[in-house]
Amino acid sequence: MRRFFIIIILCMMAQTAMARDVYQQPQAFINDVFNGNVPKPKMLWVTKELAPDIKEILGHELRVLRLRYWQRDGKSAWILEEIGKEQPITTGIVINDNRIEQVKVLIYRENRGMEVRYPFFTDQYKGATLHKNKQLDRNIDGISGATLSVRALTKLARLALYLHNHADGTP
Amino acid sequence: MGLTAAAFVVILAVTGLILNHTETLKLDSRMIKSDVLLDWYRIAPPENPVSFSTGNSWISQLGQRLYFNGQEIADTTGKLIGAATLNDIIVIAVNDQILLTTLTGQLIERLGSADGVPAGMRAITSDDNDRLLILAAHGTYITDSDFIEWQERATTSTNWSKPSEIPAELYRQLVTAYRGSGLPMERVILDIHSGRILGPWGVYVMDAAAILFILLAAAGIWLWAKRNH
Numbered sequence: 001m002r003r004f005f006i007i008i009i010l011c012m013m014a015q016t017a018m019a020r021d022v023y024q025q026p027q028a029f030i031n032d033v034f035n036g037n038v039p040k041p042k043m044l045w046v047t048k049e050l051a052p053d054i055k056e057i058l059g060h061e062l063r064v065l066r067l068r069y070w071q072r073d074g075k076s077a078w079i080l081e082e083i084g085k086e087q088p089i090t091t092g093i094v095i096n097d098n099r100i101e102q103v104k105v106l107i108y109r110e111n112r113g114m115e116v117r118y119p120f121f122t123d124q125y126k127g128a129t130l131h132k133n134k135q136l137d138r139n140i141d142g143i144s145g146a147t148l149s150v151r152a153l154t155k156l157a158r159l160a161l162y163l164h165n166h167a168d169g170t171p
Numbered sequence: 172m173g174l175t176a177a178a179f180v181v182i183l184a185v186t187g188l189i190l191n192h193t194e195t196l197k198l199d200s201r202m203i204k205s206d207v208l209l210d211w212y213r214i215a216p217p218e219n220p221v222s223f224s225t226g227n228s229w230i231s232q233l234g235q236r237l238y239f240n241g242q243e244i245a246d247t248t249g250k251l252i253g254a255a256t257l258n259d260i261i262v263i264a265v266n267d268q269i270l271l272t273t274l275t276g277q278l279i280e281r282l283g284s285a286d287g288v289p290a291g292m293r294a295i296t297s298d299d300n301d302r303l304l305i306l307a308a309h310g311t312y313i314t315d316s317d318f319i320e321w322q323e324r325a326t327t328s329t330n331w332s333k334p335s336e337i338p339a340e341l342y343r344q345l346v347t348a349y350r351g352s353g354l355p356m357e358r359v360i361l362d363i364h365s366g367r368i369l370g371p372w373g374v375y376v377m378d379a380a381a382i383l384f385i386l387l388a389a390a391g392i393w394l395w396a397k398r399n400h
Contacts, residue, residue, distance in 0.1 A: 026285030041286065041319055063245070065279045068286055079285050 021108045023117055026079045029092040029106055030070055033077045041068045042168055050166060057134055057158045058082065069167060075101070076167055078160045082152040084110050089152050093160035100128045103157055113146035116153055125153075130161040176387075179380040186364035190357075198357035206350075211368075214353040220345055222337045223254035228276065229337050230254035230263050233349045237265065239276025241344030243352065253295040253332030255303065258316075262303055264295045264332075269303075269318065280318075287314075287321040294331035306331060 030038055045066045046054060054062050070077045075096040081088040087109035094102040103125040105117035115121060121143060129137045136158060142150045193199060203209060220238075222231040231238045232251035238244060239261075249266020256262075260279065263270040269288050271279040282288050291308025298304050298313065304326060305312045311326045337345070362368035366377030 026283060027287075030285050043280075043317070063278050064281060065273075065277065068280065068282075079283075 021114060021117075022106070023108070024092070024104065024106050026090065026092065026106055029079070029104060030077055033075075033092070033094050033102075034070065034072060039070050039072045041070050043068060044163060044167055053134060053162060054159065057162060058155050067163065069163070071167060076160075076164045078163060079106070080156045080159060082156050082159075084113055084149040084152045086110065089116075089149060089156075091153060091156050093156060095160055095164040098129055098161070098164065100125045100157055100161065102126070103153065105153070110149070113143070113149035115143045115146050116149040121150075122153070125157050128157060128161070130158060130165070134158060134162060136161075176380070176383065179377075180384070183364065183377075183380075186360050189360055190364060193357055198360065199355050201356040202352050203354040203356060203359060204351050208359060209350045209354060212354055212358075214350045216346055216349045220337065220342065221251050221334050223251070223332050224335055225254050225256045225261050227256075227274070228261070229341060230261070231337060231341075231345055232265070233345050236349060236352070237263065237270070238345055238348065239272060241341060241348055242276060243348055244272060244276055244278055245270060245281070251334075252292050255295050255297045255332050257297050257301045257303060262295065262297075264292050264305070267292065271318070282318055286318065289321060296331045298326075 024032075043066050046062055046064065051061065067078070067080075075094065078093045078095070079090065080093060081090050083089070089105060089109070090107035092102070092104045092106050093100065103122045105114075105122070108114045108117060121141075124138070124140050125136075131137055136154065140150065140154050189196065189198070216233045218234075220231040220233040222229050228240055229238075230251070232247065235247055236243050236245075237247045237251065247265045247268070249268075252264040252266070254261060254263045256274070259274055261272045261274060261276075263272065267284060267288060267290060269282040269286075271282070273279060284290065289305055289307035289309070289312045292305055293308070294306040296304050302316065303314050303318070305314075310323045312321050313324050313326075314321050359368065364377075366373035366375070369376070
């Protein structure tokens with residue numbers, strides 16, 4: 001009986017330690033977005049003009065100086081990360097015609113709040129645009145117990161729309 | 172006894188008030204720097220740093236944190252594999268990611284599998300044309316100056332980036348930096364509020380204080396009801 005409990009406890013500890021769910025590899029996401037014909041990635045530098053707006057959207061500075069994205073025919077795809085409670089959530093976001101086409105949680109590293117990965121939540125972002133005040137054109141319904149994850153994804157959605165507007169080749 | 176009770180009330184009330192405004196006060200991102208508290212919580216690096224020299228700087232990993240000289244530049248998961256300087260960029264390989272920084276340690280970009288970084292990286296170096304060579308699980312790869320195209324190629328290079336021992340002063344800086352970002356203020360205030368800062372007996376003392384307050388309140392209500400009847 002004691003051995004049984006030790007095994008159960010070890011399994012619970014392992015579960016906590018290994019909290020990293022990979023729903024889709026970023027490379028595979030980009031591949032799916034462009035149906036296997038992935039364009040060469042482009043770079044967007046975080047210039048002095050963009051940095052304050054990005055800080056306003058995220059609530060903090062972006063820690064990198066440039067971002068990579070993939071773009072073709074008015075559609076752009078971004079792999080972005082934002083911390084939920086303590087760990088980053090890796091998210092794939094597709095923008096088409098200045099509207100969100102898709103938001104997908106690719107890698108989730110926290111122990112709770114993973115409900116944000118389900119379509120019932122992420123579908124709320126479909127069709128969303130960015131107002132001039134850098135807010136989305138709609139309210140996003142939250143999920144009880146996943147407030148910080150919801151907040152992180154909403155920030156990333158706004159960021160992707162903003163970056164799309166400043167990406168090379170966007171009309 | 173009254174003074175003791177008052178002390179507990181003040182501690183609980185003050186810490187409770189502070190905790191009610193954790194987000195506004197950003198308590199979870201304010202870090203304790205006091206050596207006394209850091210020692211009390213036994214905040215120390217888990218092991219010795221792994222460091223690579225890039226010629227003019229050191230890239231080190233301590234715990235899950237990456238440092239440019241003595242300054243933290245990124246959180247990482249996985250092992251620091253190597254660092255190399257290519258023209259005016261420092262390339263750092265960590266587990267399945269490549270981090271690019273300026274020569275002063277400012278993070279330019281993080282590259283992962285979506286960007287073509289080969290899986291199973293084991294070592295990195297630069298070739299004679301200042302391009303990045305990666306020794307990976309399934310072969311050796313070279314990339315262009317923009318880190319966009321990755322091509323497999325044969326190589327006999329043995330000049331792979333190797334870890335080396337950092338100067339003692341830099342080691343001290345790393346340990347100070349690591350400890351200084353290991354204990355959020357929120358944790359300390361929560362532990363004071365619960366008594367846990369003094370260990371299990373601190374919790375029992377706070378429990379006893381809470382029970383005493385409940386009894387005091389009950390006694391007060393009883394006296395009030397008795398007076399009114």
